Structures are given as structure tokens and as C-alpha cells.
Amino acid sequence: MTDLLTAENALNLVMLLFLQAVLGFDNLLYISIESQRAPVAQQKAVRFWGIVIAVALRVVLLFVMIHLIDLLNEPFFIMDWDGILTGGVNFATCVFLIGGAFIMYTAVKEISHMLSIEHLGTDIKAGSGKSAAQVVGLIVFMNLVFSFDSVLSALAISDVFAILATAIVLSGLAMLLLAEKVTDFLKKNRMYEVLGLFVLLIVGVVLLGEAGQAAVHGMEAAGMAHEDAKALALHVFGYEIVPMSKSTFYFSVAVLFVVEIIQSRYKRKLTAERSAVARRV
Structure with a gap:
């Protein structure tokens, strides 16, 4: 226990909390928007259980990644269709591809639904047809997708499980406190909900960009030289898939x-x- 109470761990915890706050913005936005698809009487419970279950699974994901990081980093398939599609595919690549495609689909579908509304006074959530359990499942799934990026970033700061888990739990508590306020704000300012959906669309593009470099980052974390790992980057028709920087993302949102x-x-x-x-x- 005394080994954890060091100045280095305290500084790492502060840095991790800042990291979770920065990377958790898009996650909180998704939770606030998606929870409104549940029956009105159950929306608050959906946000609570969605966040609680997601945080618990994020801690499990952290534990798994600490112990199996080498296996998750290793590409299990190398594409070598010269001039068409080349690069390595690992576990992170699949997570980012599936998550990015899904969140882009969700954003486009909801934007299309808003454009199809004939009466502005009508509750746009009434026709979603999703049960509370379905919405909780979607929140947990997308939380894990967002978590993958934040957990990988966190592991670059510290490999002490207790410190990492504490940062995750505290960020979860912050989401529980803020989710209700963000949701109420979006309900009162519907124009910002449209903006939120466009932000999620950009997040989907960011995740797809991360997929192109996932194998590179993974093998660099495993100790491979940058020049050798770079050969694993995904290329489509000869063009390398490069992720959008966080500064560019937040500038676009602003x-x-x-x-x-x-x-x-x-x-x-x-x-x-x-x-x-x-x-x-």
C-alpha cells in the first residue's frame, strides 16, 4: 500500500484524470444523446446503469490489456494487395473500425430522422422504438470503444493497475454527475443536439483514422522500431490512413x-x- 502513495503515482493520477476528462467528452455526448432514445420514464436509470456497467467493464478491459497487451498488439492478419489495400490488422484495428462505422451510422441515421420530422412540436424520440435494455447495451458497447483509445493512452503514462483503475472510477463518477446536466441542456437547446450528432460523426471519422495506425502503435508499444512498425500502417489505394490529431478534432468542434x-x-x-x-x- 505504501508503494502506491508516492509523488510519482500522485502526479500520474492527476495526468490520467486530465486525460480521461479530455477523451471522455465525446463519450459523455454520446451517452446524453443515446439515452434519450429510451422510454422517457427510464432515461435517468438508463444513463446511470449504462455508465456504471461501462465503467466496471472498462476496469476489466484495463486488467485484460495489462496482462495480454503483447497478444492484442500483434497483428493477426497482414493485407498485401499492393496498390489497393496493405497493412496490418490487430485487435485494436477491428475495435476502431467497427466502432467508427457504427457511430457514423448512428449519427447519420439520427440526422436523417430529424430532417424527416414534419411537426416540430412532436417528440422526436417517440419513434425510436428502443427498449431501456437496448439503449444500455449500446451505451456500454460504445463506451468500451471509446475506452480502448483512452486505456491505450493511459498505459503510456502508468502501468500501475490501482492508479489506472482509480482514474477510471473517478472519471465514471464525473460522468454520472454530468450526464443529467448535459442531457437537460440538449433537451432545452435542440439545435445543439444537431451539433452533437455532427460532432459524433467527426468522432466516427477519428476512430476510423485510429484504425489505420492501430497496428503501428501496438507494435511500437511492444518494442518494435518505428521504421519497422510503420510498414504495418493501413494504406488504401496507396494512401496512408492517418488519424486526426486531438487538437484538430477539438478545433473543428469549437x-x-x-x-x-x-x-x-x-x-x-x-x-x-x-x-x-x-x-x-
Whole structure:
């Protein structure tokens, strides 16, 4: 126990909490949006159990990855269709590909559903047809997809299971506290829900980009030289799949929100001016 109470572990815990906060933004956004697809009376319980189960499974995932990191890093298939598709495929590649494709599908489907609404006063969630158990399952599944990236990043900071698990549990508690507030905000400001869906669409693109480099990062973590690991990067028609940087992602999100705020203020100003002109006439 005394071995854990060191200045190095304390600093690592602070860094891990910051990392979880940064990487957990898209996760929290997904939980807030997806939970609204459940029956209204069960939405709060869905968010609670979705987060609790997901955090518990994230700790299990962390334990597994610490003990099986070499096996998970090792590519189990090498694609060598020269000029068409080349690169290595490991466990992380599959997780990012499936998760990225699924979250892009979800975002596009919900955006299309919003565009098909004829009466704005109608509850857009009423036609989702998802049970509470289905929504909890989706939240847990996507939480694990998001977790994979954050766990890999966390392992680069510390390999002490107790410190890593503590950071995960504390981030889970933070999500429990914030999920209700974020959901209420989206309900009161429906325009930001549309923005949230576009942000999730970008997240899907980010995950697909991560898939292209998953085998590279995995083998570098296992000790392979960068030049040798680079040969495992996915290439499509000769072009390397490169992940979007976190700074680019957050800059894109910030631009989306700034544009929406400016557009909303301009729309209100334009409406006020038209009303003033109509009164004068």
C-alpha cells in the first residue's frame, strides 16, 4: 500500500484524470444523446446503469490489456494487395473500425430522422422504438470503444493497475454527475443536439483514422522500431490512413459551435429587423 502513495503515482493520477476528462467528452455526448432514445420514464436509470456497467467493464478491459497487451498488439492478419489495400490488422484495428462505422451510422441515421420530422412540436424520440435494455447495451458497447483509445493512452503514462483503475472510477463518477446536466441542456437547446450528432460523426471519422495506425502503435508499444512498425500502417489505394490529431478534432468542434452561435444571433437580429419593418408598414 505504501508503494502506491508516492509523488510519482500522485502526479500520474492527476495526468490520467486530465486525460480521461479530455477523451471522455465525446463519450459523455454520446451517452446524453443515446439515452434519450429510451422510454422517457427510464432515461435517468438508463444513463446511470449504462455508465456504471461501462465503467466496471472498462476496469476489466484495463486488467485484460495489462496482462495480454503483447497478444492484442500483434497483428493477426497482414493485407498485401499492393496498390489497393496493405497493412496490418490487430485487435485494436477491428475495435476502431467497427466502432467508427457504427457511430457514423448512428449519427447519420439520427440526422436523417430529424430532417424527416414534419411537426416540430412532436417528440422526436417517440419513434425510436428502443427498449431501456437496448439503449444500455449500446451505451456500454460504445463506451468500451471509446475506452480502448483512452486505456491505450493511459498505459503510456502508468502501468500501475490501482492508479489506472482509480482514474477510471473517478472519471465514471464525473460522468454520472454530468450526464443529467448535459442531457437537460440538449433537451432545452435542440439545435445543439444537431451539433452533437455532427460532432459524433467527426468522432466516427477519428476512430476510423485510429484504425489505420492501430497496428503501428501496438507494435511500437511492444518494442518494435518505428521504421519497422510503420510498414504495418493501413494504406488504401496507396494512401496512408492517418488519424486526426486531438487538437484538430477539438478545433473543428469549437468552430462548429462558434458558427452555430453566430448564426443563431444573426437569425434573431434578422427576425427582429423584419418585425420592425412590418410594424412600420
